[in-house]
Amino acid sequence: MSIVDSISDLVTRIRNAQMAFKKTVDSPMSRTREDLVKVLLNEGYIRGYNVIECEKTKHKILRIELKYFEGNPVISEIKRVSKPGRRVYSSIKDLSFVKNGLGINILSTDGGIMSDTEARKQSVGGEIICSVF
Secondary structure, three states: OOOOOOHHHHHHHHHHHHHOOEEEEEEOOOOOHHHHHHHHEEEEEEEEEEEEEEOOOOOEEEEEEEEEHHHEEEOOOOOEEOOOEEEOOEEEOOOOOHHHHOOOOEEEEEEEEEEEHHHHHHHHHHEEEEEOO
């Protein structure tokens, strides 16, 4: 089965797993997905992740450990902003805050995938991949 938008697939897997209060969620491995998960880890939205190899198919899988606080998911809202049919770009001065700075935007920049706080430090804009709160 071919996945058209791998980032939307990852975001949906995380959202669905947290609604079902799962401890981990698996996703097919790609470098873009791993970079996005690294940002979530650095910002404290997930507990951790591992890259494992599936014994049956020999494909690599990204196993994400979800994080909960007092029984509630740490990620209360995660949504895709830029989609294949409608790309959303922003310069650093036009980049808005998510929930008055309580959440983050994840951007794809020339320097790689990073959070909006890191992009503001480096003063670079880019494509807004998703927003997390």
